[in-house]
Amino acid sequence: MQFASAEAEQKYATLAAQLAEAVIAFDFDGTVSPIVEDPTQAHIHPDAADVLIELAPKVKALAVVTGRPARQVLALGGLEEVADRLAASGTELLVHGQYGNEHWTSSHRAIIGPRPPVGLATFLRELPKLLRDHGASEAYVEEKGLAVAVHTRRVSDPQATFERLLEPMRAAAEAHDLTVEPGKQVIEVRAPGMDKGLVIDRLVDTLGAKAILFAGDDLGDIEAFEALDAWAAEGLVTLKVCSLSPSDAGESALQSLADVVVDGPEGVIALFRSLAHASS
Ligand SMILES: [Mg+2]
Structure with a gap:
């Protein structure tokens, strides 16, 4: 992983030290699953489940924040199974699908969402x-x-x-x-009116988080990064992670805004693993 600055590296260390108060939130495509030709085949990184299970008992909550329908990420992420394995940890896995219009939690296991927009x-x-x-x-x-x-x-x-x-x-x-x-x-x-930044705000508010990490890879993640900046100004510990995949050809809209740039889903999983280990 590549930190943007010494300050960013310090943010990582502070987050690792306060992990119990932290929400670990992340996008799905390009972040924990590879960008592939056929989006129906974008399965989560093979080590993701084990790493999430390892991280879960050490954090406040885990949250997937994606543009995809929740149903798809549950399937592509094998998240029902992750939820089964998480149950003993007492930590929840949350899924905010369709930019936060749908939500699902590992304790309730039902997708809640609105009707399609009128137009x-x-x-x-x-x-x-x-x-x-x-x-x-x-x-x-x-x-x-x-x-x-x-x-x-x-x-x-x-x-x-x-x-x-x-x-x-x-x-x-x-x-x-x-x-x-x-x-x-x-x-x-x-529909207008919802974005990943609002999901971040909702997560922090409802969970009373004192720290938040968000990992993303694309334009739709910028609002989440901006929300982290606003929470940082309020005194929260934040860490903005940019996942840079080979298909990005060395460029991502998030790169210049990130505290740390990692090497695609492989790098995101490695960062989660290092956080889990840093706190034990
Ligand atoms: Mg993405």
Whole structure:
């Protein structure tokens, strides 16, 4: 792991010393699971379960904060099984799916979420024409229930297609009171009013955390980083972790904002492991 500064390294040490008061929150794709061609195959890092079980009794809570539907990360993360193994530790694993619109806890095991936003059905009906008009008919449309994601990763010219689509999709989304969330070769359209930063605020408030770590890899994680900055100003111990994957080609939107940059999911797992060991 690479610390941004001596101060950042000190933040890590302080967090390790106050781990019992800390929430360990993390994104899923690109952070604990690799970015792969087929998003349905983005299984969690094979060591993640063991490391989370090891870390759990030493922290206040573990929380997945993701744009994916909670149901998908429960499956791809094997998180029901992690929850079974966690039960004895007394620590909860929380899943905040669809940018916090859905939540699940290891003690209740039910996904709680709102109804889809009103404009989404109309947006979806208009989407095929929008894609055709911008030469993006082959883009993969993923209906997520509360949102829709247009993936350009598998089209012949992923980045150019992404750039062609972003503004027209933003305009169409706004016309239906929806918002866009751009990511790595994916543009998601969803209800406004929720983001990962608000999830962080909710976690800190409801759990009474005195320290919080957040690990992420993409644009949608910036609000979470900003929330950590705001909590740091309030005196909380915070640590912003950027997961940099080989597919990022050495660049991530989060890199310059992070306290520590690690080597993809492998590096995130290693950091969690080192925290678990630092406190024992
Ligand atoms: Mg991600």
